[in-house]
Amino acid sequence: MCIFDLMEKILYFNNDTLIEMDKRYRANLINSVTGYKSANLLGTINSKGVENLAIFSSVTHLGSNPALLGFVMRPTTVERHTYRNIKDTSIFTVNHIHSGIIRSAHQTSARYDGDTSEFDKVGLEAVYKNEWKAPFVKEARIQIGCKYVNEYTIMENNTLLIVASIENIYLPDSVLQDDGWINLQETDGIAINGLDGYASPNIIERLMYAKPDTSPAPLS
C-alpha cells in the first residue's frame, strides 16, 4: 500500500475543471466517483396492460421500520414510463439483477416507446404472484413488491426522490441467514460501477456491532 501511495500519480479535479469537462466524460466520472451502486430492474404496468421494465442504480435503503426504500429518477427521460405507471397504479416491483441477466437488464435502458414491453424485447419473463398487480421478473432471485408513498423534488437538478414501502419480498431460503441478513453473493447479485459497468462482489466478512471500547471482530 505504501508502494501504491508513493508510486502513484494522483489526479486532482476542482470545480472549474468539472464544469469545463466534456459532458459525456463528466457523466462517466461523476457516476462512478461515489462508489458501487445497487442493480435492480423496476417492473410496472400501465392502465392499458402494457408492462414496462427499467434498470435503476439508485435504489437505496431508507429505513427498516417502516420498511422503506427510495430511488432517484428524471421523469423526463427514458424512465418516464416507469414514473407514469407508478403514478397511475401506485405499485411496482424491484428485482435484483444477477450475473446471468446483465445484458438483458442493460438493454432495458434503450428508448423503447410506451407501447413496447421491455420484457418482450430483452428476453425476460414477467410473472404475477399473490394478486400483486405489478409484474415481477421471473429470472430475478430477489423480488420486492413496493407501494408508492411519496416523492420529493430535488430542486437542485429537478430529479425526484421516490419513497416507497416494501410490501412483500420473495427470496431463496438458502441465501437468508439466521439473523435476517441476506448473502447477496449467494444470489449471484451484482453491483454497478458508473453508468455501464457491472461487477460481481465476493463477501469478505461481516463485522460485529462496533462499540467504542472494542475493536471490530468478524461476526461468527
Place this chain on the structure above:
Amino acid sequence: MCIFDLMEKILYFNNDTLIEMDKRYRANLINSVTGYKSANLLGTINSKGVENLAIFSSVTHLGSNPALLGFVMRPTTVERHTYRNIKDTSIFTVNHIHSGIIRSAHQTSARYDGDTSEFDKVGLEAVYKNEWKAPFVKEARIQIGCKYVNEYTIMENNTLLIVASIENIYLPDSVLQDDGWINLQETDGIAINGLDGYASPNIIERLMYAKPDTSPAPLS
C-alpha cells in the same frame, strides 16, 4: 439456473410478517434486500477543531451537471456529529473504503463522544489538501470534497436526504479510463451488503449505450 429455480425453496414475506418481525432481524433483512451499497467515510471537523469520521452506505449519485451526490442520515443517532459539523462548516469529505481499511472504517460506527476524533481511535490519518478545511482520509484512494447544498426531510421516517455538490476529486491516474469512467476494482473499492457485510467486487464487463434496435455489446 433451471436447477436453481426448481430445487430452491422460495420464502415469501408480506407486510404483516415484516411488521411482526424481531426488530434486529428486520433491520438485517431490509438493509440487505435492496442490494449492494456504496462504502464511504465522511470526514468533518467542528468549530473547536475536533475531527469526525463516520461510515455511510447511502451515498448516491444524484446528477453530473451540476455534480451532485446525496446521502441519508438520522440526525438523532451516532451520525449526529457528522450532521452538526456539516451544518456548522458547510463542507465535508467523502472517502472510498477499500479492502485494506474495512475494520477501521467499520469501527467509526461506534458511539464515541463528540470530543473524540474517530481518526485517532480507528487508526486512520486525517489529511488536509489545497486549503479545503475538512479532513480527507489519507488511506482512501478516492477522495471527494463536498459542499452542503440542501436537505430534504423524508417525513415518512424522519430521516434527512442531504444534497451536496462535488467540489474537488482526488484519484489515482491509473484507475481513470480515457472516457472518464473510474475502474473501482483497481482501487480495491468495496461494496456493503446489509448493515455489516463487506464485499469486494470484480468487474465483469462494461456495455455500450443501449439502443432499441441493437443488442447490448461490451464496450471495447
